[in-house]
Amino acid sequence: xxxxxxxxxxxxxxxxxxxPPPGSIADKFKEVLPDVEFEASQGxxxxxxxxxxxxxxxxxxxxxxxxxxxxxxxxxxxxxxQMEQGLEVAYNLYSFKHAHNVTIKTVLPADDPQVxxxxxxxxxxxxxxxxxxxxxxxxxxxxxxxxPLLLEEELGYYPLLKxxxxxxxxxSQEDFLREEAPVAAASVAGAPPAPVDEKxxxxxxxxxxxxxxxxxxxxxxxxxLSPEDEKAFVQEALKALEEGK
Amino acid sequence: MIADNPxxxxxxxxxxxxxxxxVAALILIWLERKVAGRIQxxxxxxxxxPYGLLQSVADAIKLMTKEDLRPASADRWVFELAPFVxxxxxxxxxxxxxxxxxxxxxxxxxGLFYIVSVSGLSIVGLLMAGWGSANKYALLGAVRAAAxxxxxxxxxxxxxxGVAMVAGTLNLVEIVAGQGRxxxxxxxxxxxxxxxxxxxxxxxRNPFDIPVAESExxxxxxxxxxxxxxxxxxxxxxxxxxxxxxxxxxxxxxGWNWPLGNEVGWPLQVVLIFAKTSAMLLMFxxxxxxLPRLRIDQLMSFCWQVLLPFAxxxxxxxxxxxxxxxxxxxxxxxxxxxxLIAGWAVYRGSRRAVPSQPWSVxxxxxxx
Amino acid sequence: MVIERxxxxxxxxxxxGPQHPATHGVFRMVLTVDGELVVDxxxxxxxxxxxxxxxxxxxxxxxxxxFQDRTEYLxxxxxxxxxxxxxxxxxxxxxxxxxxxxxxxxxxLNRIAxxxxxxxxxxxxxxxxxxxxxxxxxxxERMQELFEEISGDRMMYSYFRVGxxxxxxxxxxxxxxxxxxxxxxxxxxxxxxxxxxxEILLARSRGIGAMSAExxxxxxxxxxxxxxxxxxxxxxRAEPYSIYDRLEFDIPVxxxxxxYDRYIVRLEEMRQSARIVEQCLDxxxxxGPIVAPGLKRVLRPPAGELYMRTExxxxxxxxxxxxxxxxxxxxxxIRSPSFCHLSxxxxxxxxxxxxxxxxxxxxxxxxxxxxxx
Numbered sequence: 001x002x003x004x005x006x007x008x009x010x011x012x013x014x015x016x017x018x019x020p021p022p023g024s025i026a027d028k029f030k031e032v033l034p035d036v037e038f039e040a041s042q043g044x045x046x047x048x049x050x051x052x053x054x055x056x057x058x059x060x061x062x063x064x065x066x067x068x069x070x071x072x073x074x075x076x077x078x079x080x081x082q083m084e085q086g087l088e089v090a091y092n093l094y095s096f097k098h099a100h101n102v103t104i105k106t107v108l109p110a111d112d113p114q115v116x117x118x119x120x121x122x123x124x125x126x127x128x129x130x131x132x133x134x135x136x137x138x139x140x141x142x143x144x145x146x147x148p149l150l151l152e153e154e155l156g157y158y159p160l161l162k163x164x165x166x167x168x169x170x171x172s173q174e175d176f177l178r179e180e181a182p183v184a185a186a187s188v189a190g191a192p193p194a195p196v197d198e199k200x201x202x203x204x205x206x207x208x209x210x211x212x213x214x215x216x217x218x219x220x221x222x223x224x225l226s227p228e229d230e231k232a233f234v235q236e237a238l239k240a241l242e243e244g245k
Numbered sequence: 246m247i248a249d250n251p252x253x254x255x256x257x258x259x260x261x262x263x264x265x266x267x268v269a270a271l272i273l274i275w276l277e278r279k280v281a282g283r284i285q286x287x288x289x290x291x292x293x294x295p296y297g298l299l300q301s302v303a304d305a306i307k308l309m310t311k312e313d314l315r316p317a318s319a320d321r322w323v324f325e326l327a328p329f330v331x332x333x334x335x336x337x338x339x340x341x342x343x344x345x346x347x348x349x350x351x352x353x354x355x356g357l358f359y360i361v362s363v364s365g366l367s368i369v370g371l372l373m374a375g376w377g378s379a380n381k382y383a384l385l386g387a388v389r390a391a392a393x394x395x396x397x398x399x400x401x402x403x404x405x406x407g408v409a410m411v412a413g414t415l416n417l418v419e420i421v422a423g424q425g426r427x428x429x430x431x432x433x434x435x436x437x438x439x440x441x442x443x444x445x446x447x448x449x450r451n452p453f454d455i456p457v458a459e460s461e462x463x464x465x466x467x468x469x470x471x472x473x474x475x476x477x478x479x480x481x482x483x484x485x486x487x488x489x490x491x492x493x494x495x496x497x498x499x500g501w502n503w504p505l506g507n508e509v510g511w512p513l514q515v516v517l518i519f520a521k522t523s524a525m526l527l528m529f530x531x532x533x534x535x536l537p538r539l540r541i542d543q544l545m546s547f548c549w550q551v552l553l554p555f556a557x558x559x560x561x562x563x564x565x566x567x568x569x570x571x572x573x574x575x576x577x578x579x580x581x582x583x584x585l586i587a588g589w590a591v592y593r594g595s596r597r598a599v600p601s602q603p604w605s606v607x608x609x610x611x612x613x
Numbered sequence: 614m615v616i617e618r619x620x621x622x623x624x625x626x627x628x629x630g631p632q633h634p635a636t637h638g639v640f641r642m643v644l645t646v647d648g649e650l651v652v653d654x655x656x657x658x659x660x661x662x663x664x665x666x667x668x669x670x671x672x673x674x675x676x677x678x679x680f681q682d683r684t685e686y687l688x689x690x691x692x693x694x695x696x697x698x699x700x701x702x703x704x705x706x707x708x709x710x711x712x713x714x715x716x717x718x719x720x721x722l723n724r725i726a727x728x729x730x731x732x733x734x735x736x737x738x739x740x741x742x743x744x745x746x747x748x749x750x751x752x753x754e755r756m757q758e759l760f761e762e763i764s765g766d767r768m769m770y771s772y773f774r775v776g777x778x779x780x781x782x783x784x785x786x787x788x789x790x791x792x793x794x795x796x797x798x799x800x801x802x803x804x805x806x807x808x809x810x811x812e813i814l815l816a817r818s819r820g821i822g823a824m825s826a827e828x829x830x831x832x833x834x835x836x837x838x839x840x841x842x843x844x845x846x847x848x849x850r851a852e853p854y855s856i857y858d859r860l861e862f863d864i865p866v867x868x869x870x871x872x873y874d875r876y877i878v879r880l881e882e883m884r885q886s887a888r889i890v891e892q893c894l895d896x897x898x899x900x901g902p903i904v905a906p907g908l909k910r911v912l913r914p915p916a917g918e919l920y921m922r923t924e925x926x927x928x929x930x931x932x933x934x935x936x937x938x939x940x941x942x943x944x945x946x947i948r949s950p951s952f953c954h955l956s957x958x959x960x961x962x963x964x965x966x967x968x969x970x971x972x973x974x975x976x977x978x979x980x981x982x983x984x985x986x
Contacts, residue, residue, distance in 0.1 A: 044702050044919035072830050076920060078933045078946040090933065092920045092948075096830065096844065099851060103920060124833025127956040135666075150659035150985055159667055166671045285747040381627040385967075451740060452813060455968065537813045538740030540968045541649060595812035 018042040025069075025102045032066045033059060046092070046101045053106040053115045060121045063093060063104075070097040074118070077128035079136040081162045086110045087136055091118070108138065117142040135160035212241050258350045262339050270483040271301040273526065277483075280530045304476075311472030316379050319469065323377035328470065328477035331370025335484040337363045342491055343418050345501050345514040356417040357409055360492060361402050364447070367481065368394045371456075371466050374478070378469040386465025389541050390456035393446055396548040397453075401443035403556035404436040408496050410563045411576065421500035422507065428499030432576045435559045435584035437497045439552055441528075444489050446544070448482065451533040455541050486529065487522070494521035555587045624652055629970070631660050637734060637974070638981030642958070649966045654959045661985040669945040674700055674775060674912040677942060682769040684947055684983045687730055690716070690723040691925045692983075693773040696945075698854055699921035699932045700775045701905075703914040711901035712777035713856045718790060718893045719760070719772070721886040725797060726756045727926035728879045728886075731978045732804050735876060738975035739814060745807055752800035755793050762789070775912055776905035787894055794887055794894075801883050809880070818872035822961045822973035829870060832960070833953035836928025837878045838977065842870030848924035859896070862889050872976040879978075882926075911940050920948075927951055927978055949983035 018041055020026045025047050026040035036059060039050040051059050063071040071093040080088040087108045094101050108115055117140040118125045127149060129140045134148040137158040147153065157164055216237035220230040275290065275298060282289025290297025315324060341356040343349035353359050368391050375387020408429050412420045420429075430437045446453040457465040467478050494500060498521045501507075501514035539547065562579045565571075630641040639660035645653040665684055669677040678693055685692035694716055701708060708716075729749040736745035757767050763782050764772035772779050783789075808814055824834070829842040839846055847864045849857040865881035867874030916938040922931040928950025935944040954977045961977075962970045 044917055046920065048918075074833055075922065075929065076931050076933060076946070076948040078944070078948075080918075080935055080944050080946075090918075090920075092931070092933070096846060101852075122833070123831045124953055124956065127952060148659075150662040152659075159664065166667055281742060285742075285744045286751060287747060381625060451742060454740070534742045534744050535807075536741065537736070537811065537817065539813060540817055540966060542966065543816055595816060 020047045025100050028068055029059075029063075029102075032062055032068055043103060046103045048103045048105060050105050050107065053108055056106055056118065057116045057120075059104065060091070060118045063102075064121050067097075070095045071102065072096060072122075074122040074124045074128075077118075077125055077132060079132040079138055079160065081136060081160065082107075083162050084110075087113045087138055089115055089132065089138060113138045114141055116140070119143055134158070137161065209238065209241065212237050255350065259340070262350055263336065266336075266339055266484055266487060267480075269487050270480055271305070273483045273487060274301045274304070274479075276526070277530050277533075280527065281534045284531065284534045308472055308476040313472050313474065314469070316469050318379040320377045320379065323373045324469075325377075325474075327370050327373035327377055328474045328481075329370070330373055331367045332477045332481040334363050334366035334370075335481045335488065337366075338485075338488045341417065342488060343421070343495070344491070344518055345511045346418055346422075346507065347511065348515070349418070352416065352418050354414075354416050357405055357415040357420070357496070360417075360488075361398075361405060364485070364489075365394065365398055367485070370478075370481075374470070375466040378466070380469055383466050383468050386456045386468070390449065390466060392541070393449070393453065393456060393544060396545055397443045397446035397552075400439050400548065400552040400556040401447060403553075403560055404433075404439040404443065405496060407433050407436040407556075407559050407563050410560070410567060417495055421495055421502045424499040424503050425506060426503075428497065428503045430497045430499075432573060433497065433559065433563075433580050434577070435555060435562075435580045435587065438584050438587070439556050439559070440493060440497065442552060444493065445529065445532065446548070448486050448489065448529075450486070450529060452536040452538045453544055455538055455544065486526065490522045490525040490529070491518070493525050494518060498525075551587070551591060555583065558583050626653075631657075637979055640979065640981055640984075642970070642974070644967065644970060646967055649968075651962055651965055651967055651970055654962050654970070656955055656958050658955065658981075658984050661981045663986070665986040666945055666947060669942055671941060673940045674914070674942065677945065678773065678775075679769065679771050681947075682771055684949070684986055685925065685927075685930065685980060686768060686982050687980050688723050688727040688926045689768070689770050690719045690773065691727075691923060692930060693770070694720050694855070695921055695923040695925075695930050696932050696934075697773045697775050698923065699919060699934045700912065700914055702919060702921060703917055703934065703936055704775070704912070706776050706905045706908075708777050708855075708905055709902045710856075711898045712903040714893050714897040715778060715782055715786075715903070716773060717855055717857070717860075718890050718897070719763070721889045721893075722756055722759070722790070722793070724886045724926045725801075725883045726753050728883045729753045729800070729804075731879055731926075732808075732876075734978075735972075735975045736808065738971050739817065745804060748800060748803050748807070752797050755796055759789055759793050774904065776908050778903045781903050787897075790890065790894060794890055798884075798887055801880070801887070805880060809877070814876075815873065817969075817972060818876065818976075820869070821872045821965060821969050822976060823869050823871040824957070824961060825870060828957075828960070832957035834928065834957070835950050835953070836925060837875055837882065838870075838928060838950075838954055840865065841867035841874035841878045843868060848922060848929055852922070854921075854923060856893075860889050860892050862886075872972055875976045875978075879926075913938060913940050918944075922948070925950060927980065927983075928954065930983075947983070947986055949980075949986065951977070951979040951981075951984045955979060955984055 020040045020042040024040075024042075026038065026049060029036075029038060029040075029049060036055050037052055041048050041050075063069045073094040073096060075092040075094050076090075077092075078090045080090060082088055085107065087110060089106050089108065091104045092101070093104065106115060113136065115138060117129060119129065119140075120142070126143075126145075129138075129143050130146060130149040132138050133140060133143075133146050134151050134155075135158055140146065148155070151159070213234055216234045217230065220233040225233060278300065279289040279297070290300035293299045293303045315321070338360050340350045341353045341359050343352055343356075371390045371394075372387050375383045375385075375390075378384075408420065409415050411429060411432055412423045414420060414423075445451075449457050457467065467475055470478065495518070500521075501518045505513065505517060559580060562583060563576065566573075566576045566579065624645050624647045626643060626645040628641060629644055631639045641657040641660070643655045643657065644651055663683075665680045669680050672680070678696060681692040681696045682689040729752050733746035733749035733753075736749075737743065760770060761767045763786070764770040764779075824832070824838075824842050826843045829839050829844060834842065835846075835848075843866060845864065845866050848854075849862075850864065862885045863881075865878045865885070867878050914936045916936055918933070918935040920931055920933045922929050924930075929948070930950060931946075931948030933944070933946040933948065934942055937943045958974070958977070961973050965973065
């Protein structure tokens with residue numbers, strides 16, 4: 001099995017590797033850079049070349065400067081999180097002179113996501129690399145300004161990584177609120193609340209309501225109620241909470 | 246004379262004029278919105294009162310009941326006094342503006358001079374607003390406004406000066422009296438053209454409204470004002486528009502005198518002068534909604550490189566014709582020719598940039 | 614004796630936006646000006662970031678169509694088409710003829726609507742108080758009514774589906790569209806008459822914000838921005854998709870790449886789009902299926918990845934779609950044209966006056982939702 005095939009997930013989820021047709025752009029690349037290791041395959045639309053990351057500056061510079069390739073247009077630069085196989089960076093290039101396309105990819109190990117920048121070759125890569133960095137944590141060596149572009153500074157995590165959850169984000173927000181608001185357990189029992197500030201009290205009330213609603217919903221689903229009945233059940237639980245105060 | 250005591254007479258006349266102008270300003274605001282709406286294919290205010298006539302009143306009530314905000318870092322007295330300093334000169338202009346031969350507050354012998362000099366005072370109010378707002382946008386807008394107003398005062402004054410030369414007096418009633426046969430627009434077409442352009446720039450209206458451009462610096466010097474203070478600036482602008490339109494119809498269009506003469510009763514004269522004023526106002530409103538605005542450097546270069554030389558040319562023509570006592574027709578002739586040359590030069594100068602077809606529409610087969 | 618001293622000045626740095634009438638959305642520029650001349654500029658984006666790409670990973674392929682609408686809220690059909698074609702190519706589907714024609718008709722009408730919006734916003738930036746805006750919106754309103762009749766929504770259509778369309782168009786679609794087209798042609802002529810030879814527009818937009826062809830290509834421009842700089846490139850011709858290879862249309866190409874050229878290119882593109890719609894209306898099959906046959910309710914494209922690009926009104930809109938054979942996309946990267954154009958904003962604006970900064974930004978025709986996704 002070639003290295004490329006090893007990188008694909010074993011089993012039905014893997015896509016079969018189709019070699020590119022003869023005379024395609026892969027051959028031109030091999031002609032221009034005979035000593036660089038390419039793994040070429042025919043993607044759905046373009047030819048895909050997988051390159052080692054240390055070869056990226058050479059390959060990109062040759063892609064732009066060599067008149068046979070003349071890739072003067074960087075269409076897109078995407079980061080892809082392949083989980084165990086690491087991170088991938090995909091460069092989509094186009095040439096106005098020859099009207100040909102190519103997709104060049106590199107694979108970065110998950111624990112060392114560094115790749116040399118291509119901003120020296122195309123100015124258009126500036127913002128694309130900034131976005132890939134803040135979303136995936138890929139470090140582009142040599143990039144003049146890797147500040148976050150779309151997200152806030154000092155976020156602490158890289159959202160588009162598969163390890164960052166999507167659906168559980170509400171719970172982590174609740175954790176954050178819980179740290180801020182000191183909720184006295186005594187207020188649940190109905191004792192007059194100690195003079196806490198109003199905001200904390202409101203947060204605590206909202207949290208309690210959310211918990212009650214969640215429990216009521218689970219109960220209703222366990223009973224197998226229809227949606228309207230479920231709603232009514234939840235409303236009753238909320239009313240019970242209000243009256244219980 | 247309304248009363249024998251000159252003081253009471255003056256006060257009563259002032260109150261009458263102030264009431265008239267405030268009503269006129271309210272109607273003007275409504276009219277501007279309706280005219281702009283109609284040109285833009287919409288109706289304008291329609292809901293408040295029949296045809297939206299009470300819209301200005303509703304706006305006035307809303308503005309009066311708004312919270313009076315002041316930025317914390319604003320220079321307090323400068324910020325609070327700026328609307329007054331901008332508002333008062335507009336009212337001062339009305340002191341010597343006659344509506345007929347008898348309807349004025351005080352007809353000064355130096356009427357024209359007084360009007361021009363007082364109307365320039367409002368710039369101090371704008372500068373105070375810009376400085377006192379502690380806001381960079383306001384400062385930028387105020388400085389631009391100051392530059393624009395100072396520059397365009399000169400062609401305005403020269404245009405009016407031409408009329409004063411022809412009439413031989415600065416007294417507004419006598420200027421109108423001298424237009425019984427022919428309005429001065431026929432003798433001074435170049436002056437009239439310069440007057441219109443300079444007035445648009447004085448009033449900060451499109452296409453010269455860059456200091457108060459909403460789409461760029463969000464209202465310029467007025468950005469931090471709300472409620473009554475802002476409405477004073479707004480009112481001052483409309484009173485200025487009204488006053489300068491009246492001035493234009495007095496000085497160039499024949500006032501109440503032409504074409505019906507001085508003997509017609511004062512109601513008809515008032516109608517006549519308001520008709521001429523309305524014509525000028527409608528032209529200003531029309532220009533406002535149909536032209537893009539000029540950039541500040543283009544505006545300034547237009548003033549100093551185009552308007553000013555032609556204004557001087559107008560004065561020189563007047564000088565020659567009047568000193569050598571050539572027939573009056575020559576005044577109109579030379580001035581008209583100069584106006585045509587000016588128009589043609591500006592037209593050619595601006596069309597230099599017009600492409601005949603700068604773009605190629607390429608048949609798409611055979612690309613790439 | 615005259616002593617000449619340098620006047621000491623400070624460069625003022627201030628914000629334009631994020632709440633500002635001129636920035637076409639929640640966008641912030643930090644301008645550093647020396648008097649009126651812009652010395653430095655830093656665009657700050659991200660105020661509208663909603664994580665569309667991450668959210669798409671949690672939706673199945675049909676639900677993700679809704680995100681495309683919300684990313685490109687002025688040319689929704691174009692974005693939906695790009696995404697749908699991407700999935701169709703991945704699955705190897707063939708869209709029936711009638712659906713293709715309807716797709717192209719709606720896409721081109723949407724292109725006209727988007728350019729009309731540009732005309733309105735551009736003229737508002739220029740300082741025309743609102744006249745052109747209302748003219749442009751009169752035409753846009755007709756189109757939005759048509760779209761509402763077809764899809765049920767005025768703005769977020771979600772009408773295209775993988776393999777075709779959601780449902781068939783109403784019966785009077787042909788006549789309605791022809792009528793809309795006729796009125797739109799008149800509207801375009803109105804706008805042309807008001808603006809194209811206007812001396813003030815020329816004075817304010819000739820030579821402003823010019824980008825040469827090499828610069829444009831280097832920064833990743835596409836669409837009208839690229840064509841205004843003189844590069845003859847239109848994805849509908851260079852890499853034809855859908856049925857564009859059967860249609861005859863021209864491509865307007867500018868000279869200098871300045872603001873005026875961009876305006877003119879978009880104006881002419883509207884006319885060409887009208888031409889395309891007419892041809893489609895004539896060539897369209899009267900009836901036929903509108904969805905590819907044999908589609909299951911839950912789509913599972915085979916594993917693979919592709920970068921599908923289409924010609925949006927703003928430029929090249931791309932979907933880099935990675936599929937692992939599941940019912941949800943593994944990675945959906947949206948390549949938005951406004952994002953690439955904004956990265957070059959500094960080069961375009963520095964050296965011009967502050968008033969020009971607003972006009973240049975207007976000429977880029979950004980849509981913040983696709984910049985931020």
